[in-house]
Amino acid sequence: MTAVAAFEDAHLTADRIAVRRRSVSRPLLYGALVLCALLTMLPFLWVISGSLRSLDEIRSDPGAWLPHDVTLDNFVRLFGTEGFGRFMVNSIVVATLVVAGNIVAASAAGYALAKLDFAGRRIAFGAVMAALMAPFTAVFVPQFVITVDLGLADSLAGIALPGVALPLSVFIMRQYAMSVPDELLEAARIDGAGEFRIFFRIFLPLAGPAVATITIMSFLTSWNNFIWPLIVAQSMSSYTLPVGLAATSQAAGHVTDYGLMLAGAIVVMLPVLVLFLFLQRYFVQGISGTGMR
Numbered sequence: 001m002t003a004v005a006a007f008e009d010a011h012l013t014a015d016r017i018a019v020r021r022r023s024v025s026r027p028l029l030y031g032a033l034v035l036c037a038l039l040t041m042l043p044f045l046w047v048i049s050g051s052l053r054s055l056d057e058i059r060s061d062p063g064a065w066l067p068h069d070v071t072l073d074n075f076v077r078l079f080g081t082e083g084f085g086r087f088m089v090n091s092i093v094v095a096t097l098v099v100a101g102n103i104v105a106a107s108a109a110g111y112a113l114a115k116l117d118f119a120g121r122r123i124a125f126g127a128v129m130a131a132l133m134a135p136f137t138a139v140f141v142p143q144f145v146i147t148v149d150l151g152l153a154d155s156l157a158g159i160a161l162p163g164v165a166l167p168l169s170v171f172i173m174r175q176y177a178m179s180v181p182d183e184l185l186e187a188a189r190i191d192g193a194g195e196f197r198i199f200f201r202i203f204l205p206l207a208g209p210a211v212a213t214i215t216i217m218s219f220l221t222s223w224n225n226f227i228w229p230l231i232v233a234q235s236m237s238s239y240t241l242p243v244g245l246a247a248t249s250q251a252a253g254h255v256t257d258y259g260l261m262l263a264g265a266i267v268v269m270l271p272v273l274v275l276f277l278f279l280q281r282y283f284v285q286g287i288s289g290t291g292m293r
Contacts, residue, residue, distance in 0.1 A: 044269075046065065047265050049064070050258065050259070051074050051075070051263040051265070052067045052070045052072070053074075053259065054069065054073065054259065055258065055259040059258070074259040074262065074263035077260055077263075078267065081260075083244060083248065084244070086236075086239075090238065090239060091222075091240040091242075093156050094156050094160045094222055097156070097157070098160050098222035099218050099219050101163070101164025102164065102214050103211055103214065103215065105164055106166060106169035106172075106214060107204060109128075109174075110169075110170050110172070110176070110210075111173065113128070113177075114174045115182070115185060116195070128167050128171060128174075129167075132171060140231075143162050143228075144232070147162075154232065155232075156238060159229045159238070159240065163218065168214075168217060169214040169217065172213055172217075173207065173210055177207065180207075184202065185198055185202065185203075188202055215275075216276055219272070219275060223241075224242065225240070225242070226242045229242070230246075241268055245260075245268070
């Protein structure tokens, strides 16, 4: 056997071993991913099962996975709860304000921090990073004092105000803007386009994946927020859906109506799931795009 033939035979053997390893590792990888997905889905499956069970059945056997008698009574009582429609509308209004604010304000801030040269840019970005790392408890009192001084307590605008430009949204847009070629923006400036026109006509259309990412994250933050609306909303007319459900799920004798709460959890989760299903492709692109620079 010549040296060339021996080399080719060794190369073929190495290829066979690599193929065999891949054929063994892939099923193990897929099996591990399926197991992790099932473990992640278990709480959601239990919530769905609990929402289809009566309150007496939940109390008698809270750990059961399947309902003995499927019933939609929890959803009927939920939609018939006084004020439920107002809670839903309030949540939609607040989430719309927060999402719109992040798309415009956070996108503009991220674009400025990435593409505009101004004094104090590094300090401004450092402030964004500090705000990103600061816990909510550290800024809760100042936010509430500012909201009260502005006369926005017990209003939907006061609930939405702290979330209209989330630090995470600014960071994502800044990182994505770093990947946009400077030559493209310079060409627009040479043609006479101003910064506002460049931002709205050039940058935002290119930043679709990042916009989808901050849309999902800001909507999720606003839709699921409980503590801040609970403090700012001082009357039931300003309650958002999570706060309203918590307030109305107390049965007689201050006993929690778990069936009503589980049905409410399903209703709260559905808009987030639908939004993610529509924007998941852009969400993945936006997350991956933030690491390009």
